[in-house]
């Protein structure tokens with residue numbers, strides 16, 4: 001796919017904001033110097049083995065889609081230095097913040113993509129990921145916008161292709177209709193099974209959960225969250 005095709009598809013599939021306040025000089029510098037080094041290059045074919053994107057041999061590979069402020073991604077990367085992470089975030093200010101954190105923490109195990117996650121998913125080799133995290137995706141609460149939600153049959157097909165059998169898909173949200181929507185879509189998809197064993201499971205945060213900025217906002221506004229885990233069959 002050419003860059004122009006990719007950009008035009010991205011415009012169709014990505015509905016969020018790409019830019020906020022002007023970047024501080026240091027943030028702009030990070031984007032200019034560090035992002036090109038950490039960015040996954042979709043104009044070249046994906047390597048058969050994603051391990052070649054890193055300068056160590058990863059035990060696991062994990063993708064976080066829409067990392068926002070990046071607090072969760074950087075926390076997990078520091079916590080699990082033997083895991084290879086790919087973080088995707090099209091919002092420039094968030095990407096600048098994360099790149100700064102990568103430098104500050106010296107995390108060698110993060111690669112990044114700064115556009116629509118569907119492009120990266122289509123590029124990745126089949127059965128290459130152990131885990132996908134989709135944490136507080138844009139909720140699109142109005143019914144007429146539900147079709148914009150990241151969870152959809154076509155994106156679950158994408159997940160199914162790139163995930164290893166036995167891999168896990170973690171979905172957190174504070175929006176009841178999105179939680180039900182995701183349960184329904186994953187329930188109807190032949191490649192995924194919900195791992196919950198009892199009613200408390202989906203209300204219990206993931207092990208070692210550091211929270212996210214969006215979750216803190218939801219809590220402040222009085223909304224509870226659900227933490228769903230699905231296994232790739």
Ligand SMILES: C[S@@+](CC[C@H](N)C(=O)[O-])C[C@H]1O[C@@H](n2cnc3c(N)ncnc32)[C@H](O)[C@@H]1O
Nearest residue numbers: 016066067068091116117135136138212213214
């Ligand atoms: C509600 S915010 C949540 C951010 C973060 N995960 C958190 O919990 O604080 C959703 C994020 O997903 C990003 N996003 C939306 N659509 C996306 C897409 N197609 N690919 C990658 N990221 C996307 C947005 O830019 C935004 O930063």
